[in-house]
Amino acid sequence: MVGGNPKHDAFGFRNWRIDGAPLNEYISTGASGNFQAILGATINASFTIIGPELLSVVAGEAQNPRGTKKYPGSMAIAFHTVIYRLVIFYVLGALSVGILVAYNDKSLINNSGSGSNASSSPYVIAMVNLGIKGLPDLINAVIITAAFSAGNSFMYCSSRILYAMSTQGVAPRIFSAVTKNGVPIYCIGVSVGFSLLSLMQLGTGASNALGYIVSLCTGSQVLNYVYMAIAYIGFYRAVKVQNINRDEFVYKSWFQPYSVYFTLFFLIAMVGVLGYTVFLPGNWSIDEFLFSYIMLFTSIFIAICWKVFKKTEFKFNKPQEADLITGLELVEQHEYEYFSKLEIEGKPKGRSWLLRFFDWLF
Template sequence: MSRILLLAWIRRIESSKQGRHIQLIGIGGTIGTALFVQIGSALTKGGPGSLFLAFTIWSTFILAINNCLSEMVTWIPIASPFVRFADRFVDPALGFCAGINFFVFEAMLIPFEVVAFNLVLQFWTDKIPIAAVITIVLVCYALLNLFAVGWYGESEFWLAVGKVVLAVGLMSFTFITMIGGNPLRDTYGFRNWDPSKVAGAPFAENIKTGSLGRFLGFLTCLIQASFTIAGPDYVSMTAGEAELPRRTLPRAFNSVFYRLTTFFVLGSLCIGIVVPYSDPDLLKALSDARPGAGSSPYVIAMARMQIPVLPHIVNALILTSIFSAGNSYVYCASRTCFGLALQGKMPKIFTRCTSNGVPIYSVTLTLAISLLAFLQVSNNAAVVLQWFVNLVTASQLLNYAIISFTYLKFYYGMQAQGIPREHLPHRSFWQPFCGCTTRSRARLLWRSWVGWTVFLPGNWDVPTFLFSYAMLGVAPVLFVFWKVFRRTTWQLAEDITFFVKEREQVDLYEDTYVADAPSSFFAKIGDFIFS
């Protein structure tokens, strides 16, 4: 058994993740800044109709990714699954490319959250220097990841519960207030979708006029959706530590998709209901970060309805979720770096750990990348946020393209070797159609649409171009470098090995597994709700 699989087994024995942890990691890991704050930027450019349509369409893409990952991960639940699947089913060079890309993806989310933290903080005051806020947040992340990492698992679970409660609460707020449950007794319903009440609604024009402008508005919303909606990849990362993975993971994959769709599709609908896309406070909050206005559409709507206290509570909860998300990304990015180093895909120095098991140099590298948040000191917060959105979206789409291509190799490899699909612990539907369409859509959106405004006349901007298309140039270089450096072999369908020894270990583990009783009252409640 490889060293990294052995480490995963040790971690499973020490602190295995139950169904409630896995489901909340997939949901809570993606609910945060993008849903509560950044989504308002897309609303102003596409309108409520385009926003809702884009999020609905992108959910079908997540369904396809969900189907691809669920089959492979339940076949062999291992640590860093889609990186190691690319190694084994395609080419170790693609695994190297996937691993570095995922590390960049996780690491770049940290400065995004830090910039967003400062933006949301502006609701109360702009007297605190931006550099001071960034420094304090990064120092807190360093302390938490170096000295308090033992609290991470259970604390993140309950913080994820808090995010879910906040998301449900905001959707309930939308429904109650739209039917008149607000201090103004204003039954506004779908007024912000009505073109007679809000000019240009529900499909707003962006940059150009007419049908082209409305399409460009929809395109902006689709890019926002591709950045915002995720989940299956987060669930797959828990595979190496899941209790009874072949029973737990299928349920987790299925439930995460439906719950994410509920949160994000309904969330995008609610955003377009509570505030008009042309709201001046929303436009100014996103561009100027004015104190008192708030940067979340929900906070702006509450203030407009003259609801006391609640805007402060919601803004504080959003601020907490942003901080939690950033801390989570520090943990995930540093452990990704650590795992890559164990596999020889990063310098050996990143395998060194402190006495309590913290990969000190991996954490240091991750926090060093987070210093990009200081770009906000000399640039507008909204601009810097968009830079990170573009970079993270490009990395995420590349990750999805690699996953879908790896799945196709997995699918046709099983066919070539006569392995019936009935042997799979979990069989998804619409295969291999999901794998084919996912790869095509991810490549098209990544290559053509992310950062597309930079190519319009008079819009050329070097930072925007680099943040949008850097990975497009870096990914092939990574692949070629590793293939030449390690002289890797492209796997033919009939030569693929399907983790036979590792599968035997999983079978032995599940056959001899004895479940522990929940250790606390709250754990019992969590198991009851999410089992």
């Protein structure tokens, strides 16, 4: 930005001052076009936000998920830092892209929708435009490493979720099978099978197929957040009615319950606008409509079928009837034995300043 590049170009916020920036028009013109540009970007960004909540999946295999003040728990530390990760990697990342690359950059436009290589990355385009040699290849390597890491994480989470569903009787029993080391081998096999979809990148029509998959994943994730928000509202009400002190929790979210109602409102709105473009004059597409909203219909259909075939009641439990303590004794017993062992062994003696710094940073 200040000229520290091979071209000594102090471009600053130049890309924000060109015609149409920083809010370009999308579909329509004027204020409506600006609003739809923001809305379209938000819908696309909904896909990339998938993942932070999957930290909870690891809790079942963590030695010390809750922790104490002396021995901080892994889950408490991880969830406390989620907001900082989102700000650093998403907000600052988007800000960097907007500063580095103009919205009408020819390389960006020509590569958009190709879905076949990393040349469409705005970071790579920025390095090429600034004449920085070597960095584009490094960024490509970082993207590949990040993709591998993300794939590994999602394979782990999907296999564990499928295993949990099987043990609870909502998935075929075969997925309850584990190796002698406790690895759900069949669940991993199914998860790995879905990874073969990545081979579609090699096809010429990959962008359309990947676009449909992204739409399915986005719809699923936004709905997942809706259900999580509804579940949290029920949990919060139960905690309040049963006179449980939230200050005793190792992790307590901010501004509750107002923040969850605010979030739920916008999540429901997002579900409604995921495929809003098909309702605009001349834009109707049955494919776009189905892939944007099919997960909404599918989730409702599955819920109804489950209730009908399992003959369970359609009702919400009252806050005072919600069971918040079953299994707590086992957790507390495990923690007592775990911390007693640490005390006897004399380790760890708290966390070093470096580890505490990284806990705060990441």
